[in-house]
Amino acid sequence: MSLKVNTQVTGGNAADIEILEDSICPEVRFASDPYEAPEALWFCFRLVETASDPARQTKVRLTWKHFDTMLGSSDSTACRPVFQPAGRAWSRLKQGEEKRTPDGRREVSWLIPHPAPITDVAFCFPYGEADVQSLLQRYPNYWQSAVIGVSQGGRRIARLNNAVGSQDGRQPGFYIVARQHAGETPGSWVLDGLLQHLAQIRKAGYIVWTVPCVDVDGIVRGHYGKDGFPYDLNRAWGQPPMRHETLVIRQDVLRWKARCHPILALDLHAPGACERDGVYAYVGGDADGLETESG
Numbered sequence: 673m674s675l676k677v678n679t680q681v682t683g684g685n686a687a688d689i690e691i692l693e694d695s696i697c698p699e700v701r702f703a704s705d706p707y708e709a710p711e712a713l714w715f716c717f718r719l720v721e722t723a724s725d726p727a728r729q730t731k732v733r734l735t736w737k738h739f740d741t742m743l744g745s746s747d748s749t750a751c752r753p754v755f756q757p758a759g760r761a762w763s764r765l766k767q768g769e770e771k772r773t774p775d776g777r778r779e780v781s782w783l784i785p786h787p788a789p790i791t792d793v794a795f796c797f798p799y800g801e802a803d804v805q806s807l808l809q810r811y812p813n814y815w816q817s818a819v820i821g822v823s824q825g826g827r828r829i830a831r832l833n834n835a836v837g838s839q840d841g842r843q844p845g846f847y848i849v850a851r852q853h854a855g856e857t858p859g860s861w862v863l864d865g866l867l868q869h870l871a872q873i874r875k876a877g878y879i880v881w882t883v884p885c886v887d888v889d890g891i892v893r894g895h896y897g898k899d900g901f902p903y904d905l906n907r908a909w910g911q912p913p914m915r916h917e918t919l920v921i922r923q924d925v926l927r928w929k930a931r932c933h934p935i936l937a938l939d940l941h942a943p944g945a946c947e948r949d950g951v952y953a954y955v956g957g958d959a960d961g962l963e964t965e966s967g
Contacts, residue, residue, distance in 0.1 A: 674723035675700060675732070675787070679716075683798055685855075685894035686717040688737060697783075699733040704742060704795070707893070709900035711743045713945055714855030715753075716794040716894055721787040731783045734793065739770070739778040743898065744944025748780045751945045755784050756792040795945075799851075799860035800891055804830065804884050807864060811871035821920030825889035829920050834870065837879045837931030845879040845932025847925055850940040852906040854890030854897035859940035879932040881924070886917060898943070906939075 675698055677689050687705035692698065700719060706712035719732065734753075739745050748770040756762045768782040784791060808815055820831045837843060848866075850859040863884055870880065887905050890897040898904060908914035913922060925937065 674721065676720045676722050677702065678718040678720055679894070681716065681718050681792070682800060682892055683714075683716045683794070683854075683894045684718075685715045685896075697731055697733050699735055699781075701735045701737055703737045704896070705894070707895045707900070709896065709898060709904075711896060711898040712738075712741060713743045713898070714795050714894065714896040716792070716798060719784075719787045719791045719793060721789045730786055732786055733781050733783055735779050735781040736768075737777075737779055739780050742945050743896075744946050745778070747946040747948070748778070749946075750948050751780060753782065754794050754797050757785065757788070758790045762792075762794075762797055795855065796857055796942075797861060799857040799864070800885065801888075803860070803864065804832070807867060808832070811868070814871040814874065815867065820883075820924045821916075823887075823889045824916045827888040827892065829883065829886070829888060829917060831881055831883050831924055832867065833879070833881045834875075835879050837928075839931060841879070841931050842933045843877060843879050844935045845881070845928060846936050846938070847928050847934070848880070848882040848938045848940065849886050849921065850882075850884050851891060852886045852897070852939065853904075853941065853943070854887040854893075854895045856897075856942040858942035860884050862942075863940055879928070881928045883921060883924075886921065888917075906941075 675691050675693060677686060677691065677700060679686050685705050686702040688703040690701040692701065702715065702717070704712040704715045739748060749767055752764050752767060754762045754764050765782045765784065768780045770778060770780050772778055784793070808817055814834055815832050817830050817832050819828045821829050823829055837845065848863060850863045863882065867882065885891055887897050903914040905915050905917055908918045913919040
């Protein structure tokens, strides 16, 4: 068996890569690349078997280095990445094993089947443009898509809607975004489930506009995206906006607001490597009659 790590995939991210093949169980050691940001978490890469050895069909150990520098690294037992052998669905790894180096640095390891010939690995279930298109193809009579602008990298920013409403319309309206931090894919999956549910029950009488993938550049490039240089998307909503993506979405929110009776604007996140708390929410401080934080 001869192994190679390929990060030239959509969302690819890995750094400080070492491949140790001298033992019975080969080991791939890697770290998450922060990409000019203080926070690191997301990783995604393709593990390739370049020289098959049928007599050595074994498991491969994945070791995530520098775990104590990852965002939310309090409990390694709660961190279970995902893998996808060629031609199969994504699956979650079993609980990993944490070890400490002699000087106290933390590492976490998991075992996966040998690549045969390739296996994709990621911090959590990926979600991208192909998943958005799959949703649109499944529910063409309920969800439509419109390009509302481009990212700072020139990529299209798509907004989905079930209706466009009308000027000064009074139907209740919802505006939902996900992935201001590119690596927080569970936010997109929660949104995907909500959009599927609305399409299945064919909910009418509401204006729903949504941007499933806000940081389209970071998603493609494999960035985690939290507190990235020079401006985190989630912290670029001032006046003037400090990222072009926030300007694009702000203009779209104003269009939505003029065409419905706004009920809720929702921003979905999924921070931390070891979350166990389920759902918790923060409410804007200028919301009349509401507390600033609720759990």
